[in-house]
Each structure stands twice: as structure tokens, then as C-alpha cells.
Amino acid sequence: MLFLTEKLLWGRKVLKNLYNGYLNILEWIDERVGITDITRSQLTEYKVPANLNYWHSLGGLAIFIFVLQVATGIFLLMHYVPEADKAFESVKKLTEEVPYGWLYRRIHAIGASGMVFIVILHMISVLFYGSYKRPRELNWVSGFILLNLVLMVSLTGYLLPWSQLSYWATTIATNVPGAIPYIGDEIVTFIRGSQDVGQVTLNRFFALHVTAIPLILGLFIAVHIFLLRRTGISEPKWKENKKGDK
Amino acid sequence: MPYKKDHNYKKSMPFFPDFVLKDSIVITAYLIVFFVLVFFFPNFLTEESGKIPADPFSTPEHIKPEWYFLAAYQELKVLPSEMLGLALQIIFVTVLALIPFIDRNDKVGFRDRPVFSSILILGLIMILVLTVWGKYS
Numbered sequence: 001m002l003f004l005t006e007k008l009l010w011g012r013k014v015l016k017n018l019y020n021g022y023l024n025i026l027e028w029i030d031e032r033v034g035i036t037d038i039t040r041s042q043l044t045e046y047k048v049p050a051n052l053n054y055w056h057s058l059g060g061l062a063i064f065i066f067v068l069q070v071a072t073g074i075f076l077l078m079h080y081v082p083e084a085d086k087a088f089e090s091v092k093k094l095t096e097e098v099p100y101g102w103l104y105r106r107i108h109a110i111g112a113s114g115m116v117f118i119v120i121l122h123m124i125s126v127l128f129y130g131s132y133k134r135p136r137e138l139n140w141v142s143g144f145i146l147l148n149l150v151l152m153v154s155l156t157g158y159l160l161p162w163s164q165l166s167y168w169a170t171t172i173a174t175n176v177p178g179a180i181p182y183i184g185d186e187i188v189t190f191i192r193g194s195q196d197v198g199q200v201t202l203n204r205f206f207a208l209h210v211t212a213i214p215l216i217l218g219l220f221i222a223v224h225i226f227l228l229r230r231t232g233i234s235e236p237k238w239k240e241n242k243k244g245d246k
Numbered sequence: 247m248p249y250k251k252d253h254n255y256k257k258s259m260p261f262f263p264d265f266v267l268k269d270s271i272v273i274t275a276y277l278i279v280f281f282v283l284v285f286f287f288p289n290f291l292t293e294e295s296g297k298i299p300a301d302p303f304s305t306p307e308h309i310k311p312e313w314y315f316l317a318a319y320q321e322l323k324v325l326p327s328e329m330l331g332l333a334l335q336i337i338f339v340t341v342l343a344l345i346p347f348i349d350r351n352d353k354v355g356f357r358d359r360p361v362f363s364s365i366l367i368l369g370l371i372m373i374l375v376l377t378v379w380g381k382y383s
Contacts, residue, residue, distance in 0.1 A: 042261075043260070043261055043262035043266075044260050044261075044262050045260065046260065046261040046262075047253065047255065047258035047259065047260060047261070048255075048258060048259060048260075048261050048264075048265050049255045049256075049257070049258060049259075050255070050256075050257035050258055050259045051257065052265065052268070054268065054271070054272050056268075057265075057268055057269045057271075057272035057273075058272070060269045060272070060273070061269070061272050061273055061276055064273050064276075065276075084300075088299040088300065089299075103284070106284045106288050107284055109291075109292075110280065110283055110284055110288070110291065111280070113291055113312070113313070113314075114276070114280055116314045117314075118276070120314070124370065127345075127366055128356055128366070129354065129356075130353070130354030130355075130356075130359070131354070132345060132346045133346060133349070133350075133351075133352065133354060134346075134350075134352075136346070137346035137347060140345065140346045141343065141346070144342065144343045151314070154312065154314070158312065161296070162299065162300045163295065163296045163297065163298060163299060163300055164295040164296070164298040164299070164300055164301060164304075164306055165292065165293055165295040165296040165298075165306075165309070166296070166300065167300035167301075167302065168295070168300075168305060168306055168309040169309060169310070169311050169312065172309060172311060172319070173311055173315065176318075176322065176328075176332065177332075178328075179322075179327075179328035179329045179331070179332045180329070180332065181329060196302060197302070198302070232253035232255075233253075234354070235253075235255050235256065237354055237355055
């Protein structure tokens with residue numbers, strides 16, 4: 001019995017020392033980074049309206065999906081070959097031979113549609129709640145730019161598997177500016193880099209899809225969140241004693 | 247930091263844990279639906295032509311853009327000239343981008359601004375009809 005008590009006392013001492021060590025490390029970081037202040041002002045003391053509902057979480061969900069897309073995209077990039085005669089084979093190999101390659105690919109492909117869907121729902125809810133009104137005009141404009149970037153990243157990514165579907169869907173989509181009088185054909189060639197969709201188109205779409213657009217997307221997400229923090233989430237005006245207004 | 251500390255809400259709650267909890271419920275619900283699709287219906291968005299390597303010399307018979315471009319695609323097909331269709335699309339997108347500067351009314355309630363609300367509902371129905379039409383035409 002005495003032996004057990006001694007062991008317990010010893011264990012308590014170790015735990016206490018570990019905890020003190022942990023506190024010391026935290027204090028050391030806090031002195032240099034100010035982590036306590038940041039978590040306080042950005043998390044527990046950052047107040048949002050009490051009557052927000054689930055529609056107000058769609059923006060956060062969109063950012064979550066963006067992170068998921070970037071993470072799976074990095075794994076796909078490890079195996080993808082951006083050359084017209086090798087792209088399809090590399091995607092096939094990724095799906096059939098690379099461990100969990102099929103899973104990354106499916107998450108990335110279906111997640112892309114999910115992201116567009118959630119971003120559109122987010123926009124519709126903002127329209128219904130009138131949250132874009134003064135002083136939140138720039139929140140709307142930055143969100144509109146984000147929607148366009150999401151559509152652009154989807155369009156460029158759709159070509160990369162280099163299947164019949166992706167090739168001809170991209171041909172149709174890049175054909176649209178051709179309807180502009182006089183300069184239409186020039187614009188189509190400018191987008192594709194050649195008369196028809198081909199190796200040059202694949203090169204530029206690949207480069208845009210994996211670098212420029214995600215980077216700008218990330219920057220605009222930061223702008224969007226900054227504006228949101230600056231102006232605050234708009235307080236929904238529910239009727240008294242309705243659901244959501246507790 | 248240039249953040250305002252107080253936004254003068256009638257009733258407020260802390261972002262963490264209250265709102266983060268709400269967010270995580272929505273994210274969980276999304277992930278459940280998402281992974282059901284990923285594991286059991288992985289091909290519901292693609293077609294057979296997605297399994298054939300690209301061939302610039304053979305145009306497939308049925309080719310359609312992704313679902314979110316279907317409305318625009320169908321609109322271009324239905325209108326008499328592509329130029330008119332494209333012009334309408336450019337106007338639509340410009341109006342959408344500038345909505346906060348066009349709709350300057352202070353009222354935010356859905357029933358307090360019947361003109362905007364009815365235009366919004368009609369627009370959504372129109373886009374939905376065009377999408378379904380484009381899917382099955």
C-alpha cells in the first residue's frame with residue numbers, strides 16, 4: 001500500500017512539473033507573439049449577432065472546402081503530367097495505381113462542384129438578407145470577385161484530365177467570346193494560345209490552375225474576411241418572437 | 247489591429263465557442279453528404295466521355311458544360327443570335343456585381359422590399375429553368 005502511495009505521489013510530481021514546463025513554454029511564446037491577446041480579441045471577445053442561423057455559416061464552409069481543395073490538389077500535383085499525350089495516362093495511373101489516388105481525385109473533382117454550389121448558396125443568402133447594403137458594399141464586390149475566381153479555377157481545372165469530356169467542354173466554353181463582333185476570334189485565340197484547344201492551352205490552364213488563381217483566391221479570401229471583421233456581420237432583422245430571435 | 251471592437255448588436259454571442267459550434271455543425275452536415283457522394287455516387291457529375299482520352303478530330307455527339315455553366319449555355323442556344331445572348335449575359339453579370347450601388351434602399355427585410363424580392367425570386371427561377379432545360383435538351 002505504502003509503495004502505491006509513493007508511486008502516486010511521484011506521478012503527481014512528474015505531472016506537476018510537466019504542467020509547469022508547459023506553462024513556461026506558453027509564457028515564453030506569449031511574451032514574443034502575444035498569442036493570448038490574439039485568441040481573446042479574435043475568438044472569445046469577438047462578438048457576432050446572437051440571432052445568426054445556419055445560412056451564415058456557408059462562407060466559413062466555403063473556406064473549409066477551399067482548404068480541402070488545396071490539400072488534395074497538392075497530392076494530385078505530385079502525380080500529374082501536364083502534357084497533351086501523357087496527361088490522360090497520368091490521371092489514369094493516379095486513379096488506378098497510386099494508393100488512395102482515386103480518393104484524392106474524387107474529393108478534388110466533386111469538391112470543386114461542391115465549392116461552386118456552396119459559394120452560390122452563400123451569395124443567394126446574402127441577397128435575401130440584404131447584407132450587401134451600406135456599409136458592406138465592398139464585402140459584396142470582393143465576394144463577387146471570389147465567385148468569378150472560383151468559376152475560373154473550375155474551368156481551368158476541368159481541362160486537365162484531358163479526356164473527351166474535358167477537351168470538348170473547354171472548347172465550347174472558350175468559344176463563347178467568339179460571338180463578340182470584330183475582335184471575338186482574336187479573344188478566343190488569345191485565351192487558348194492557339195487556334196484550337198491544344199498543348200499551349202493545357203500549359204496555360206495548368207499554370208493558372210495550380211498557381212495564379214489559387215494564390216489570388218487566397219488573397220481575396222483574406223480581403224473578404226478583413227472587410228467582414230471591419231464592418232461586422234450584419235445583424236439579421238427577424239420579426240420579434242420568431243425562430244432565431246431568442 | 248484596425249478592427250472595431252464593438253458593433254452595437256442588440257444581442258451578441260462570442261465567435262468562439264458559440265458561432266464556431268454552429269459552423270462545425272454545418273461543415274459536418276456538408277461532409278456527410280459529400281462523402282456519401284464521393285464513395286457511393288462518384289460518377290453522378292461526369293459522363294462516359296470522361297473515360298476516353300481527348301481526340302481533337304472527333305467531336306462527341308452530346309457534349310455539355312458543367313452544371314453551373316448550363317444556364318448560360320442554354321441561354322446562348324435558345325436566343326436567336328449568340329451576340330445578343332452574350333450581351334445579355336454581360337449586362338446580367340455587371341448588374342450582379344454592382345447590386346449594392348443599384349439597390350440603395352435601407353430596408354433589409356425580405357417583405358419590406360417587394361420589388362427587389364420578386365426580381366430576385368423570378369431571376370432564380372429563370373436560372374433554374376434554364377439549367378434543367380439545358381440538362382435535358
